[in-house]
Amino acid sequence: MAKITASVFTSHVPAIGAALDLGKSNDPYWQPLFKGYEYSRQWFNDNKPDVIFLVYNDHATAFSLEMIPTFAIGTAASYQPADEGWGPRPVPKVVGHPELAAHIAQSVIQDDFDLTIVNKMDVDHGLTVPLSLMCGQPGGEHPAWPCPVIPFAVNVVQYPVPSGQRCFNLGRAIRKAVESYDGDLKVQIWGTGGMSHQLQGARAGLINREFDNAFIDRLIADPAGQAAVPHIDYVREAGSEGIELVMWLIARGAMGDVAGGKPPIVKHRFYHVPASNTAVGHLILEN
Ligand code: DHB
Ligand code: FE
Numbered sequence: 001m002a003k004i005t006a007s008v009f010t011s012h013v014p015a016i017g018a019a020l021d022l023g024k025s026n027d028p029y030w031q032p033l034f035k036g037y038e039y040s041r042q043w044f045n046d047n048k049p050d051v052i053f054l055v056y057n058d059h060a061t062a063f064s065l066e067m068i069p070t071f072a073i074g075t076a077a078s079y080q081p082a083d084e085g086w087g088p089r090p091v092p093k094v095v096g097h098p099e100l101a102a103h104i105a106q107s108v109i110q111d112d113f114d115l116t117i118v119n120k121m122d123v124d125h126g127l128t129v130p131l132s133l134m135c136g137q138p139g140g141e142h143p144a145w146p147c148p149v150i151p152f153a154v155n156v157v158q159y160p161v162p163s164g165q166r167c168f169n170l171g172r173a174i175r176k177a178v179e180s181y182d183g184d185l186k187v188q189i190w191g192t193g194g195m196s197h198q199l200q201g202a203r204a205g206l207i208n209r210e211f212d213n214a215f216i217d218r219l220i221a222d223p224a225g226q227a228a229v230p231h232i233d234y235v236r237e238a239g240s241e242g243i244e245l246v247m248w249l250i251a252r253g254a255m256g257d258v259a260g261g262k263p264p265i266v267k268h269r270f271y272h273v274p275a276s277n278t279a280v281g282h283l284i285l286e287n
Helices: 013-020 031-035 038-046 098-112 126-137 164-179 209-221 223-227 231-238 240-253
Strands: 003-008 052-057 071-074 116-118 149-154 186-192 265-275 276-286
Touching: 003 164, 003 240, 013 031, 013 098, 013 126, 013 164, 038 098, 038 126, 038 265, 038 276, 052 126, 052 231, 071 098, 098 186, 126 149, 126 186, 149 240, 164 186, 164 223, 164 240, 186 240, 209 231, 209 240, 209 265, 209 276, 223 240, 231 240
Parallel strands: 003 186, 052 149, 052 186, 071 116
Antiparallel strands: 003 276, 071 149, 265 276
């Protein structure tokens, strides 16, 4: 049987990818940020999963305004890093896990969540920056990402976006799906995006430390309560792009306590302002 061993939550700021790709991670601006992920890279190395189920959002890269799936699961064998306007990031292709992805699609769709099946797409900073932060930059002796990844894209760009409640419930269905897979796999589920940020308009640059930290507190201790918060509260308090945080609720909904098990163990928690226009939040929970 496959099982979900841990969940990882992290922001995905594109400038973090650029800092890594251009060798700027020791610059005074970036150093405190990357220090917050030192533990995480060691933890990841010591707790390597067989597959990462990576919840992220596409930023009008693979999906334009011509086609906007609310939830899309990647069932392909591999995915290329996307060209977001200045060339693809110099990171390896992402290897998928078509068997597990197809099983999850089957189970979750039969559980009444309408997923879009994606057999071909490029993946943008929403997916590759969290991989870089947790796994380090591949290259040299380790030219590939350390394990297969199932990309799971959520629309948080074009309204209407899914509610926190629906995301949380979807996480529960994903857990059920993983646990019914006939194969001995350790699966991590990652929820990415956030924290507070607004990239345009009169409130551009908005950061709300209090909201962000209360969100993390509640995500740990009262995820069902956090799931009930309506999207307008995220937008008002955390900025228009703060809505990305609903993706964290998918990963949280897949943890054991939500299905009646013990509370997760908090392995690591980190918060840093600023990275580009964004507050960076990060959390690791183990089942
Ligand atoms: C920034 C943050 C994001 O989450 C994103 O998708 C794009 C840009 C930023 O802070 O610059
Ligand atoms: Fe984003």
